[in-house]
Structure formats: C-alpha cells, structure tokens
Amino acid sequence: xxxxxxxxxxxxxxxxxxxxxxxxxxxxxxxxxxxxxxxxxxxxxxxxxxxxxxxxxxxxxxxxxxxxxxxxxxxxxxxxxxxxxxxxxxxxxxxxxxxxxxxxxxxxxxxxxxxxxxxxxxxxxxxxxxxxxxxxxxxxxxxxxxxxxxxxxxxxxxxxxxxxxxxxxxxxxxxxxxxxxxxxxxxxxxxxxxxxxxxxxxxxxxxxxxxxxxxxxxxxxxxxxxxxxxxxxxxxxxxxxxxxxxxxxxxxxxxxxxxxxxxxxxxxxxxxxxxxxxxxxxxxxxxxxxxxxxxxxxxxxxxxxxxxxxxxxxxxxxxxxxxxxxxxxxxxxxxxxxxxxxxxxxxxxxxxxxxxxxxxxxxxxxxxxxxxxxxxxxxxxxxxxxxxxxxxxxxxxxxx
Amino acid sequence: xxxxxxxxxxxxxxxxxxxxxxxxxxxxxxxxxxxxxxxxxxxxxxxxxxxxxxxxxxxxxxxxxxxxxxxxxxxxxxxxxxxxxxxxxxxxxxxxxxxxxxxxxxxxxxxxxxxxxxxxxxxxxxxxxxxxxxxxxxxxxxxxxxxxxxxxxxxxxxxxxxxxxxxxxxxxxxxxxxxxxxxxxxxxxxxxxxxxxxxxxxxxxxxxxxxxxxxxxxxxxxxxxxxxxxxxxxxxxxxxxxxxxxxxxxxxxxxxxxxxxxxxxxxxxxx
Numbered sequence: 255x256x257x258x259x260x261x262x263x264x265x266x267x268x269x270x271x272x273x274x275x276x277x278x279x280x281x282x283x284x285x286x287x288x289x290x291x292x293x294x295x296x297x298x299x300x301x302x303x304x305x306x307x308x309x310x311x312x313x314x315x316x317x318x319x320x321x322x323x324x325x326x327x328x329x330x331x332x333x334x335x336x337x338x339x340x341x342x343x344x345x346x347x348x349x350x351x352x353x354x355x356x357x358x359x360x361x362x363x364x365x366x367x368x369x370x371x372x373x374x375x376x377x378x379x380x381x382x383x384x385x386x387x388x389x390x391x392x393x394x395x396x397x398x399x400x401x402x403x404x405x406x407x408x409x410x411x412x413x414x415x416x417x418x419x420x421x422x423x424x425x426x427x428x429x430x431x432x433x434x435x436x437x438x439x440x441x442x443x444x445x446x447x448x449x450x451x452x453x454x455x456x457x458x459x460x461x462x463x464x465x466x467x468x469x470x471x472x473x474x475x476x477x478x479x480x481x482x483x484x485x486x487x488x489x490x491x492x493x494x495x496x497x498x499x500x501x502x503x504x505x506x507x508x509x510x511x512x513x514x515x516x517x518x519x520x521x522x523x524x525x526x527x528x529x530x531x532x533x534x535x536x537x538x539x540x541x542x543x544x545x546x547x548x549x550x551x552x553x554x555x556x557x558x559x560x561x562x563x564x565x566x567x568x569x570x571x572x573x574x575x576x577x578x579x580x581x582x583x584x585x586x587x588x589x590x591x592x593x594x595x596x597x598x599x600x601x602x603x604x605x606x607x608x609x610x611x612x613x614x615x616x617x618x619x620x621x622x623x624x625x626x627x628x629x630x631x632x633x634x635x636x637x638x639x640x641x642x643x644x645x646x647x648x649x650x651x652x653x654x
Numbered sequence: 655x656x657x658x659x660x661x662x663x664x665x666x667x668x669x670x671x672x673x674x675x676x677x678x679x680x681x682x683x684x685x686x687x688x689x690x691x692x693x694x695x696x697x698x699x700x701x702x703x704x705x706x707x708x709x710x711x712x713x714x715x716x717x718x719x720x721x722x723x724x725x726x727x728x729x730x731x732x733x734x735x736x737x738x739x740x741x742x743x744x745x746x747x748x749x750x751x752x753x754x755x756x757x758x759x760x761x762x763x764x765x766x767x768x769x770x771x772x773x774x775x776x777x778x779x780x781x782x783x784x785x786x787x788x789x790x791x792x793x794x795x796x797x798x799x800x801x802x803x804x805x806x807x808x809x810x811x812x813x814x815x816x817x818x819x820x821x822x823x824x825x826x827x828x829x830x831x832x833x834x835x836x837x838x839x840x841x842x843x844x845x846x847x848x849x850x851x852x853x854x855x856x857x858x859x860x861x862x863x864x865x866x867x868x869x870x871x872x873x874x875x876x877x878x879x880x881x882x883x884x885x886x887x888x889x890x891x892x893x894x895x896x897x898x899x900x901x902x903x904x905x906x907x908x909x910x911x912x913x914x915x916x917x918x919x920x921x922x923x924x925x
Binding site: 292476 | 668669672673676677679680682684685687717729730733734737776777817818821824825827828829830831
C-alpha cells in the first residue's frame, strides 16, 4: 500500500527510509484516520518528513501524486511557510513571481516556469548583468526553490548550459548523494577535536582524591576536575561572488557540515582576497562591514582559521595596493593575509578548484606560498589533510 | 483510544492534532519545531491537561548530558557517608538519583515527558538517547538493573533549530512544524485568552500586528506569545480602538512597541 508513493518520494529527494514506510503503514493500521485525504496528508507528512526544508518539496510531490483527488485544495498543498519560500526563493524569483508560481500549483508547469526563468536569467547574465544568485543573497545553506536547484548551479558551471539540464536531469535524485557527501565531510571534520579540561569542575579526579585523602590522614578529601570537552574554535572565511559562484554547492555543504560539527564556529565573507574589511551578510556587505583588524581583537589566537576560496584572481589583487576589483584598498591583499596568519598560527586554505588545475592559475601559486603550503583541495581527502595540519601551529616553515 | 483535540485554553490546528494522535497511537516521540512563541513547549502541558496525565519536564541546557536524564550516581556523598559509618552505604541504590526519563519510565500510568529545547545540548546528546527513546529502556550499571518503561510515555521534544539533529535520531521521531497561525486561528487564540474583548479593538490590534509582522527586514518577527502579551498591555494601558486607528494613520506611535519587537534594529525600521 502506498509503496509507489513512498518510492516516488524517495526518488524525488525526500530522505525517507524503510522505517518511515513501516511507520506509515502502522499508523494507517491503527485506524487513526477518518479516511479523508486531508488527514492522510497531515499524517503522512508527520511520519515521512523529518526536516522543514523538505516540506515544500513534499507538498508538491503529494500534489502531483494524488492529483485528481479533489478534496485537497491547492492552498493546502502549497502550505509553505513564507519564510522558507523567501529564503530559498529570493535567489531566483521576485515576490510576484513567487506568487505566480504558487498560484500555478502543479509541478509540471512550475518546473517549466522555472526553466523559463532560468533561461531569462542566463541571458541577462550574458548581457553583462550579474546573476541574481551572485549579487544578492547569501548562497550558503539555501538550495534554491527545490532541491534540484543545486543541480542547475552545478551543471551550469561545468557545461555552461543552464536550460538543457532541465529537460531530463532536473528530476534526477540528488539529495541522497549530497547527504552522503555532507556526512563524509562531517566525519572528516570530526577529527578536528581538541579535548581539554576547562570550565566547571564536575568529575571526580580519582588519583588526586586518593593522594589528598592519604595526606589528610585518611579523612576523605575530594578533588574534582572539569570533564573533557571538545574546545576547538573555528573561524571560517569564505570567498564569495565572482568565480566562486561555480562552487556554491560545495561550499554550502562544507558550511552546513561545519555548522553541525563545531560548537564555536564563526564565519565571515570576503571577495577574492582578504582586505581591510570582511562581512557577515552578503546582501548587506556595503553597510555592515567588520574591519579585519577587529577580527584580530575579537578572536584570540587559538581559533583555527579556515579560508575557503578558489584563490583565482589577477595577481594585482594580491600584491598591489589599490589592486582590488571592487574598492580602493590602501594596502595590498597579501599584507592582510600575512597579518591574518601572524595573528592566527593555526590556519589552512581550502580550495574548491581541483588540485590538478592549480598550476594553470598564477594567483593560486602565490596564495599557496603566502599560506606556506597550507592550501588543500576542497575534497574529503583534502579536508582530512587540512584538519591534520590545523592541529599544528605554524612555525614559519612551509608544510608539504 | 486517547485522542487529543486541543483544550479550552489551547487551540490546536487540525494538522497538529493529527500529528499528536499519531505519536500517541504509535508510541513514538514527537519532535516539534516552529517559530519561537508558537506554543511548542505549551503543547506538552496542554496534552497533559487534556489527557489528564502527569507531566515530566526535562529542560535541556548546554551542559546537560544524556546520562542526567537517566540517572546520576553520587559517588562523593557515598564516600563521605562511608567515612561517617552510615548504614546507607551498603546499598548503592541509595546514591542513585533518578533522572526524568527513569521517573517517567517507572510511573504507574502513561505519562507525558517533555524534552524541552533539545537543540541547546551538545551535538552528541541526541545520539546518546537513541536506544532509550526507541526501546524505552536502559541499563543501570551501578545496580545492575534493567529499567524498562511500564507504560511507554508520550514524549514531546521541542527544538529551536540552533543545531541540526542527527538523522538516526530523526528517524526515531515523528515530526511536526508548527507554522504561524492564520488570521482566523489567531483570532481564536486571542479569544481563548481574552474572551470579553471589544471586537473593534481586536480587529485593529490584529491589523497592526500583521502590518508589523509583514515588515520585510525585521529580524525577530513577533509571534503569538508576543501578541498575547501586547494585547494584555493594551488592556492595562486602557488603549482603545480609536487610538490604534490613529496609529495606523500614522498620527501616533505604536503603544507598547517593546512588547512586540525585542531589538533596537527592528524598532528603528518601524519608525
């Protein structure tokens, strides 16, 4: 019963497992419902969907699958909380367009419409305007209007053809691979554990207790220590915009994995090279800047600094004053990079560009040199190596 | 079968009652997420009231460990007692302090267990509770007892999304997202709290409230609980419908704005 529906969900990227399916059957078996579709919709949603990010996809799939069952109104099907729509939709659609899509309701036309929008966007892009996704809102953590959105981004970057993807591959399952990848990333990042005893004393220190009890001529003298905790603190610095657009999917995976693994995680954005300012919200990058100097003052030197960027730029942006493509910088980027790594002796650079292509870009070599060889490709292997290096303080000599 | 339909003081939307009833029937923990102030924590209290069952609340903090929910062994006081020659010492069970889960498991009737704000805890916390929530049993090493729930409690877990929860944990739960109530439901909710309000006042207050909520750049949107507090202040301050009208026409500032917006940035936007 409903096996097809279940498989359909899985195919479309909702991470359901056998367990959820059995739960659904059990729930139906209990006669919880009065056999109307509304209730079935609510029940199945509760049992099958475990994350609000998947709710809108679920709603659409449900609508498509149970098309023709008239009791469900489309308003209920597309019961998407406004905020997620905005979060995900902002990148691609204006508000009106979103309204439009919502009123169209069914998946087919929705996808068609989306393809159309993408086409338009592509053309505008070639015309010289910036992609909406790049100029505007933060690319991290949002996968577009539906999970397939990522695929668009990726394929675009590889083949430079946005629309063709939609013909067939737009529906290809993606979430699963991605899930796997974040999982691998999480495991790789997990190795960055620095256990230390800090804070409230809550464990009994047996050795010390015995010693002091003995000293105390047998009268009990309890000694406590704080329990061991992972105290690693991480500062992520993301290159954003421009050539980094091709790597958005990968970077957002890294970000979500890091957010999951580290309790003390801070992040900032920069563009191409590090200069005197960094920022936290890309859409407000001109209004809400943080002076790089104050980053030094705010975070002490036990923060592990991870730069994420393709390090692909014109060499002027690194070594020359006023070399930045975006603003007037008094001091060259390399000065700021130097200061950064002088203040934070634990640092690495993760580069989403495949290592085999590094030698074709001059600036990558330059940054690699400034980073004293601490640049690694943004792959699982690369992260593992980087994590190993992050535990070691920079002593001036290049690694590798 | 036990069914939850909301209570006189708590309006549960239909999808929420379906979710709660499914969790009760299948004896699965129910994970509740949603905007702050939409009544996540309150839900457990209301279920307890509606079903007339006792409620055990376990508030999670950043330092809470899973073990604390099961039991804690107080070795220090046992050592001290041994020095003083207390008879209690011989029985280790005297030094086991039962946690909320243990209490809920050994209760003589079905109880409701609220695990509040699970996302505040360390990332390993949910993983440490997998077996306990699945099988509703655990092992006490000190006494060698196997604690098995007499009646599987109804477990409500709330999260504010500060951390992601692991997949293995999610698979063991049912999930419901409390979305912000629509206008009609919100009116019902207000009516439940203040049954004798003047109609026009409610109408105007709601209109203002939605106008503020729909401001785009607001960082922390006011939610149900803020609305309720605000209306209370309006009543205390004897603000009438006409005055709210004036606000909408821009003749005066919103009274008691601090009850709705909790940070300076948001207030500045509104002005």
